Amino acid sequence: MRRAFIISIPYLWLIALFLIPFGIVFKLALSDMAISIPPYTPTLDISGGWAGFKDFLSQLDMENFIWLKEDNLYWKAYLSSVQIAFVSTLLTLLIGFPMAYGMAQAPKEWQATLMMLIILPFWTSFLIRIYAWMGILSNEGFLNQFLLWTGIIGAPLQIINTNLAVYIGIIYTYLPFMVLPIYATLEKLDPSYLEAAEDLGCSRTQAFWAVTAPLSKPGVVAGCFLVFIPVVGEFVIPSLLGGSRTLMIGKVLWDEFFSNRDWPVASAVAVILLLILVIPIILFQKQQERAQEAET
Amino acid sequence: MKLSLTTTIAALLASTLMAASEEVRVYNWSDYIDEALLTKFQDETGIKLIYDVFDSNEVLETKMLAGSSGYDVVVPSGAFLSRQIQAGAFQKLDKSKLSNIGNTWDDIEARTDVYDPGNLYSINYMWGTTGIGYNVGKVKEALGDNAPADSLALVFDPANMAKLKDCGVYFLDAPTEMIPAALKYIGEDPDSKDIDVIKKAEAVLTSVAPYVQKYHSSEYINALANGDICVAFGWSGDVLQARDRAAEAENGVEVEYAIPSEGALMWFDQMAIPADAPNPDGAHKFINFILDAQNMAAASNYVYYANGNKASEPYLEEDVIGDPAIYPPAETVSNLYVTTAYGPKAQRVVTRMWTKVKTGQ
Structure with a gap:
């Protein structure tokens, strides 16, 4: 009994916080827009009983998904979001891994301080930090003024309102999410493995690739997920730092929701976005499980 | 305790x-x-x-x-x-x-x-009204003394916009403001609900889109005041606030607001x-x-x-x-136009067009 109760907790959590909201969004995606409060139809009227429910169901259709298929804007936006997320994840990994490695190698008494330094930016609101970047990157901003002062450039660089500014913002914001899980795995790594590798004739570089890299994989994977998934749906950073040509699905979703007041199509966009994110993750986990089974 | x-x-x-x-x-x-x-x-x-x-x-x-x-x-x-x-x-x-x-x-x-x-x-x-906010010195520098600052041609003629690009142009991120203005520029009814007419605005807006640095509906106040940009198509009072902020900052930036002579949107x-x-x-x-x-x-x-x-x-x-x-004096007011709400179908065309103008997609 108690065991069943304990097992049921994560499932209840999943149902309450994922499946039910998803069901609501999915139902919305099958509705039609209307000028009313809320701006869609049909709405479920419980007092109608079973007949009312059947009537409600009969009004739902896949029209909005067909609409998405017909306009290539949506696919381009998905693709461009995934691409931006992929490049940012890669760059965050390239910067984050050495940082995490350096932290794990640092003397024990420093580690707490280093950890603190990684977490410290979270104490300032995310929005304020992005606004600070606007101040740094703008044409009359700190960076350009500094570069002009040193004489490296003759005219201000156009960084704000470009994709470069979006990448800078994303990498800056998401770096801790990459560093922390990698650090957590590297910190637990038993140094005697490395000693054994060196005893067996590995150079330090070889030992890194043969021992440290594979053992840090769980941290790297966790870090990549933590960066990739939210970046795909990122809205705030591209809208504040990006230019009008930065096409991301978050912005398209915003337009559907706010400019068109078309909640049903916005929901359909969100459902597809979820599928794009969830399916590769499930496939990845299946593949991991198979790989683990093959090992044992 | x-x-x-x-x-x-x-x-x-x-x-x-x-x-x-x-x-x-x-x-x-x-x-x-x-x-x-x-x-x-x-x-x-x-x-x-x-x-x-x-x-x-x-x-x-x-x-x-x-x-x-x-x-x-x-x-x-x-x-x-x-x-x-x-x-x-x-x-x-x-x-x-x-x-x-x-x-x-x-x-x-x-x-x-x-x-x-x-x-x-x-x-x-x-x-x-919705009109043109501009940095007097920079526009003069880019377009000479006869810059058409009080005409929609300043922001909708690609030849002018190409010269203004480097000093920075912002447009409102509001299709319900920009599309009527573009229609007015080509002599169409700015309040048209006819989809074929609305679509004519696309060519105008697309032709100048490469020269627009950003579409945003509030950042231009500071950007104009700081001298970050030289032209903003925006709301009258916002531009005048930018003018005052620049004057207060004594940063050498002079901002002016012009109601386009072709006519401007009057909003409430x-x-x-x-x-x-x-x-x-x-x-x-x-x-x-x-x-x-x-x-x-x-x-x-x-x-x-x-x-x-x-x-x-x-x-x-x-x-x-x-x-x-x-x-504005009575004769300017008589030249102002108003717009009414789009229906769902026209609204979708408008928003889609706006995305296309902004992103090129």
Whole structure:
């Protein structure tokens, strides 16, 4: 009994916080827009009983998904979001891994301080930090003024309102999410493995690739997920730092929701976005499980 | 320790009780009031005022249509107001609670009647035009002394825009403002609901899109004032606020506002009370407070927008009432146009076109 109760907790959590909201969004995606409060139809009227429910169901259709298929804007936006997320994840990994490695190698008494330094930016609101970047990157901003002062450039660089500014913002914001899980795995790594590798004739570089890299994989994977998934749906950073040509699905979703007041199509966009994110993750986990089974 | 805990709890309770006392939540456009008025309202009425801001009608409309926004007074623009009235988002004003109702300006009410027949649901807060804000020195530098700063050609002729690109041009991120302007430029009806006509605006907007640095509806105030950009297609008072900020900063930036000679959009921001407002009584008190001639004048003197309050005129400063960019002379007014709401189908075309213009997709 108690065991069943304990097992049921994560499932209840999943149902309450994922499946039910998803069901609501999915139902919305099958509705039609209307000028009313809320701006869609049909709405479920419980007092109608079973007949009312059947009537409600009969009004739902896949029209909005067909609409998405017909306009290539949506696919381009998905693709461009995934691409931006992929490049940012890669760059965050390239910067984050050495940082995490350096932290794990640092003397024990420093580690707490280093950890603190990684977490410290979270104490300032995310929005304020992005606004600070606007101040740094703008044409009359700190960076350009500094570069002009040193004489490296003759005219201000156009960084704000470009994709470069979006990448800078994303990498800056998401770096801790990459560093922390990698650090957590590297910190637990038993140094005697490395000693054994060196005893067996590995150079330090070889030992890194043969021992440290594979053992840090769980941290790297966790870090990549933590960066990739939210970046795909990122809205705030591209809208504040990006230019009008930065096409991301978050912005398209915003337009559907706010400019068109078309909640049903916005929901359909969100459902597809979820599928794009969830399916590769499930496939990845299946593949991991198979790989683990093959090992044992 | 115990004592301090008790006091903390007492303080918390007290503050919740205070919160339980009367409060009014107002949702208005950003940079749109003299903040001294907010304190004045609280001092005069003892009602706690919570004042939030937005910078696009779309954001407000989504909150209204979602329902239970929690706001008591909101300030949508004409076309959006009329659609929200249709959706049942507002309650009729109880004019018996508005002792200052006689202060309103009938000329303005005659115009807002299009959106809110009989002015039953709303009262004009402020009105203005959408036009060209420019950095005098930089535009001269880019286009010479004869720069057509008072013509839509400045922003819709690719030849001019190509020269302005390097000093920076911002457009409003509001298709309902930009598309009518583009239609006006090519001599079409700016308020057209005909999809074929609306689509003609696309070519105009696309031809200058490569030269637009950003589409945004509030950042241009600071960008103009700092000298980051040289032209913004934006709202009259916002540009004039930029002019003042630049003057105050003494940074050598001179900003001017021009109503395009081809004609400009005249818009009206209307105070209304949501149907589900938690405190409609307080909302009426707030609207009545704003309707007071001196308060309304203080707001206009501060934000450089004309208001719909005839009685406030004696209290307006000379650089407000005397500025043709704020209170345009009759012949300019006759050249201004208004727009009404798009239906769902035209709206979708408009939004899609806008995305295409902005992103090239």
